[in-house]
Amino acid sequence: MKFELSPKVLMIVLVVLLALAPLVLKPYHITVLNYIGLYSMVAIGLVLLTGVGGLTSFGQAAFVGLGAYTTAVLTTASDLPGWLAWMGWSPWLSLVAGLIVTGTSAYLIGLVTLRLSGHFLPLGTIAWGISLYFLFGTMGLLGGHTGFGGIPPIAVFGYELRQGHQIFYLIWLFVLLAVITTLNLLDSREGRAIRALKGGMIMAEAMGVNTARSRMVIFVIASLLACASGWLYVHMQRFVNPTPFGIHMGIEYLFMAVLGGAAHVWGAIIGATVITVLKQWLQDILPAIFGQAGNFEVIFFGALLVLILHRARGGLWPILTSLTQRVVPVRAEQRQIDRNVEPLPSRELPSKGELLLDAREVTRRFGGLIACNRLSLEVRAGEILALIGPNGAGKSTMFNQVSGVDVPTSGKITFLGKDVTGKTSREIARMGMSRTFQHVKLLPTMSVIENVAIGAHLRGNRGVLSAAWRLDRQEEKRLLAEAAKQIERVGLGDYMFVEAGSLALGQQRIVEIARALTSDPCLLLLDEPAAGLRYKEKQALAELMRKLSAEGMGILLVEHDMDFVMGLVDRVVVMEFGEKISEGLPEEVQKDPAVLQAYLGGVE
Template sequence: MRRLPLFVFIALIVVLPLLSATPEFWITQLNYIGLATLVVVGLVVLTGVAGLTSFGQAAFVGVGAYATAYLTTALGWSPWVGLLVGLACTAAIAFILGAITLRLSGHYLPLGTIAWGLSLYYLFGNIAAFGKYDGIAGIQPITLFGYSFASGRSIYYLIWIAVLLAVWATSNLLTSRPGRAIRALKGGAGMAESFGVNTAAYKTIIFVYAALLASVSGWLYAHMQRAVSPSPFGLNYGIEYLFMAVVGGASNVWGALLGSALVLIIKDQIQSWLPRLLDSTANFEMIVFGVLLVVVLQYAPGGLWAYVSAPFRRGAATRGKAVAPPPEAPALARRLRPEPGQLVLEVDAARKQFGGLVAVNDISFKVRAGEIVGLIGPNGAGKSTTFNLITGVLPLTGGKVSFMGGRIDTRRARDIAKLGVGRTFQHVQLLPTMTVLENVALGAHLRSDVSVLAGTLRTDRAREARLLHEAAVQLQRVGLGDYLHEQAGNLALGQQRIVEIARALAADPVLLLLDEPAAGLRYKEKQALGAVLKQLRAEGMSILLVEHDMEFVMELTNHLVVMDFGTKLAEGPPAEVQNNPAVLEAYLGGLDDEEPAHA
């Protein structure tokens, strides 16, 4: 949100309770909107950004509420101690549930959240110390320096301070190094692993993060109501929170506020008017909500916040190229390059079978420092599968792969990335809603150590500046310095491939694997790319290249390996391979009669 609307919003929030003309009902309604927003902000990160659907957030609200309710009534402890204990219990429960549930994928994940959400709901209602389904009453109000937050108008400020802090912290998190990793979880987890992102750890972290925000909401709810019972923490409320996120805009933190406000206001109006319209006291509320959800998904799949914020974003697309690059910052530390000619990669009898299909059949070759090796062959020859075996995306069926003298075929993709192996992909894997600069900065993930806490509290600005500066330098290097702040999804396919190369270079690799980097490029763009690759070779980088443009390959490479049906057909210098009869018959035959495309 831009500064002026933000200041107006904050001023309005501050002034409303001070006005004697403000009805008590409005204050109560705003309190409930604030409490819901806290939960939904967590869902924005978990579901909207990371793509992990959860129906169980209401149960975490219950953990925070019951923890403080029991401690303040049965033991007489301070509500602030109740907050800390509630957060600790929530973190422990969320960590355990997350470690189990987040292993699920597809529709099994939301079903898993429904299961434990129901389990916690029934647990609250069956513990005698919690009053079973009657709950706990007589909860003491929150006090601070002698001031009591007993009334709705007084706790209002506490609720909205918590909301604004949650929005601020979450916005910081999503624009930081860990935030880029979190945004890659939805649709780019495999790619992120290839750049060193521990996706399993980040899933658990944001699961706990969302649960903690819900727990704070529960703590505030308990001391506002001064009583708790299981009913507000059931599955129907978990569905309602998710509905709020979808309505407002599940990928934007301010959408959480909009969605919470709309749903609670509409819900109140439905409860008032529907019985009169239908002349019935039956509960048709969920039916109306279901219809509204279908309408929103049909006409505003990205949520309503996109429409509300449109006036503030107008013209942003045309300004994208004019935005200044990141300010100068100290360069990131660089790896030591191996000596020219030193063995960097050795693939020894690598084999990959998918059932009875042999995709890679005992392939062997080597790549040395300061050398560009071309891995060529017809479509379906097994080239990209070989790339995936080298980078740990796929496990070997047989053979071994060594990098800088050590075996890597038993390592995970992110561990191989740490050693200095960077790559691009046959099918472009950029995050389309992130800027070009942010996509490339993701490649430098391992070159900084910003924690989630540092990103949330915004204490990472110096290190973040270095990452963004490195990303900008690599984009300038490949000729895309004018597109830093353009959304990656708006670029042409050829430009997206160049962005992938810049992202791989941002990782400062010793070995660079390029999978069809020239596909979709015009003739002059290919020439510019070739010049960049030659410069990288001169700097001592090793490059393994898969490409179908034979003119591009023959001019660029020092050594060629030809594959056909998963088997190595020939190997040697480009001129020798080009004249190999077996290669001509299988792949290169007839190319001399064709004119190269200079589109």
């Protein structure tokens, strides 16, 4: 039986330990724990941004600085403009202002930065991180590089939090809220879209996910967590200068997330703890060994990062959970599927024979290569059309033109009577077209049901705030019930809670079909769905496709197994070198000399 540490158990243990800490620890240790909490909040944002979303950022320290300087200026300045001064800025009001300023800044920065990809994205975050750091140091209003003090303490119900042990509980309350909020968000419709950003963006767009929006969401959330950390920091220190908000701290925050486990929310706390404690020890130990000159702890951290990347790329959190399970095994919570919820509304399928897809003279050029050359085909409701041809004939390229993954060089594609040429796959998916891929595009570490539920993204509408505070639970039950229904429909009910990456290739292809069906399409595009399936599994797949066709769904199929195709489909279109060489009924196409020449080298 598989065991893993339950988040609820972890939360209870952490709350108890934190409640007891100020009663038994020395002031020095409380101060260290305060810094761990502050760093953890930034690292949690980086787990969401980098570990889950795949967006590397070195600039989070600058967002910490925005939160810190906003509250520092508003709570100390005596010469604010009238429209600001009348509010009488308390630390709590300045927190709201800091979140607004930081969130707006992150949105504007994200509009430019998130358009970058590859190594340009982290370089972009370094650029604006350095810019904000020097902005803090050069503006006279902000005290320059010297900084300024006199910042008031935070007051809770009239009780001022002036000492480390007094602000301790507030810092860790914020950390726990950040953990709960992030875990809730990831366990939702919005969270599945976010988790698809790393390695599954083409698939997610084809399922209707607005990946640009999801990238912006996690970028802004990470900045808000950093802002809250800066707000707490500056009211704990009662002094602010630019030093803690430089690029070196941005690198250190990223190091915390990676060390703890970049894909694990709890790993952020582990990483922040290890780095903070090590830094304190090394600052005492290394100078005694090597002398006072030099930042030897930086060298040590660099070597440690290289070691971690070699030996434990998943970070310390997976290692700790594995070790803990041997001592205190905790049964993993298995999601319960509510079968009694109201089913999701379904679209009315077109009447049998109605024209669904009409592609005319579609051409796609890649430089001097013509992958599709003036190809035309049509699919009607209740019909199964096979698009076949030798390897490299251009079948998958045509699929990409039809589904909006790629844009035709010329030609016209009409779906349900509307011109969709050049529209995004997300727009086309919303109209009722869904697809699978030649090369399976699943998220291997997510369960089968979570992968399939991504297909239902457009059938829900609850947003980020609803997900973060569990206000979306009724809709989530309906989405998961639909996903479970489609998994059972394709015959994989026994694998519902298994990691998708652990399935055989043929089973993964069936999972993709279930995901496509969960979107409630009227036209289904299947790219080599029978590849890797055994004989009985192919029979079951063929029966499912016949049933879907009988219900009025149109199916466009690419497949290499001719026995499977010819006994199943209504019509066949044959491609060779990007052009259509034959079209007709299966028995007609099999006798076509052009087809025999393409497949067998001649009529003989």
